[in-house]
Amino acid sequence: MDSAASAPAARMPFVRREREALADSLLSFGPDAPTILDGWTGTELLDHLIHRELVLPAAAAARSPLAPLRLRGRASLAALEEMTWSQKVALFRAGHGRFSPLRLADPVMNTIEYLVHHEDLRRARPGWAPRELATADERTVWTQLSLGARLLIRASVDLTLVSPIGGLRVPARSAAAESPVRVHGSVTELLLWAYGRDRVARVRLDGESAALLVLREANRGV
Known part of the structure; x- marks a missing residue:
């Protein structure tokens, strides 16, 4: 990648770049990839990430007394059930919507979350080596x-x-x-x-x- 193309990525907050890197690893390693967490493969790891960011808000919306919000929440939960592995990875990669209030909390909520879970995935593979962060x-x-x-x-x-x-x-x-x-x-x-x-x-x-x-x-x- 040339310097001009990498410049915008370098300006991204670390939490966003780590989300991208984790999504790349999940997509590359696949749903059956081992992790260092007992009983967790790539599938369980991705499900955990999607659950905390997307399923919980959708489930709350599905119980809303406001019909439009309730229907949207139920539709989101139903759509998640039908997604393929690559679609789920893409959903995780996309993150919170542009106008979601959770987007502002991303650095606090997810900087550590993404780094730790990325290493959970990386370090279960033979020949892994520590990454050097900037x-x-x-x-x-x-x-x-x-x-x-x-x-x-x-x-x-x-x-x-x-x-x-x-x-x-x-x-x-x-x-x-x-x-x-x-x-x-x-x-x-x-x-x-x-x-x-x-x-x-x-x-x-x-x-x-x-x-x-x-x-x-x-x-x-x-």
């Missing part, structure tokens, strides 16, 4: 992780996430009986670790053995 995109992800880290990591150990662009302290949920732990990695790897993707997250944990044991038994993710 510095600006890493900062976007780091900001989102900083906002949600205390909800994601529920441990009785004081933590510090250490990335190339900064550190993030995550206090213990209760009085810390053990010494602190430092978790080192790139922004993406720390994000995956915070979401409990231990099988594929490339991080390094530094701390005393007792603290590491407590952390290993703690809850992470949503």
Whole structure:
């Protein structure tokens, strides 16, 4: 792709570019592609993404007391049932309508969602390698992780996430009986670790053995 063609894509928000990349991977790998999530293939992953963005709003509309909205919601749900794999991927790729209020919430709701699930799909394939994000995109992800880290990591150990662009302290949920732990990695790897993707997250944990044991038994993710 030449620089003129890639310039508009480069100006897209990271959340939009990651949606496009995830859609490309889903279409390329197919509905039976494995993921690192137990019991989930590409089909379950795409169904999850469509459900949270499109099925839930359509189902709410289908119960509306307003007849036009109710009929539109029912028609949308019926249409989803008839879609092929490629049609569902195209629907996900299109995202929220231009005038949908949810479009404004896309960066907050979906930046992390798309990145984590894209890696769930990518890292289940033989020969996968970590992606290198642009510095600006890493900062976007780091900001989102900083906002949600205390909800994601529920441990009785004081933590510090250490990335190339900064550190993030995550206090213990209760009085810390053990010494602190430092978790080192790139922004993406720390994000995956915070979401409990231990099988594929490339991080390094530094701390005393007792603290590491407590952390290993703690809850992470949503």
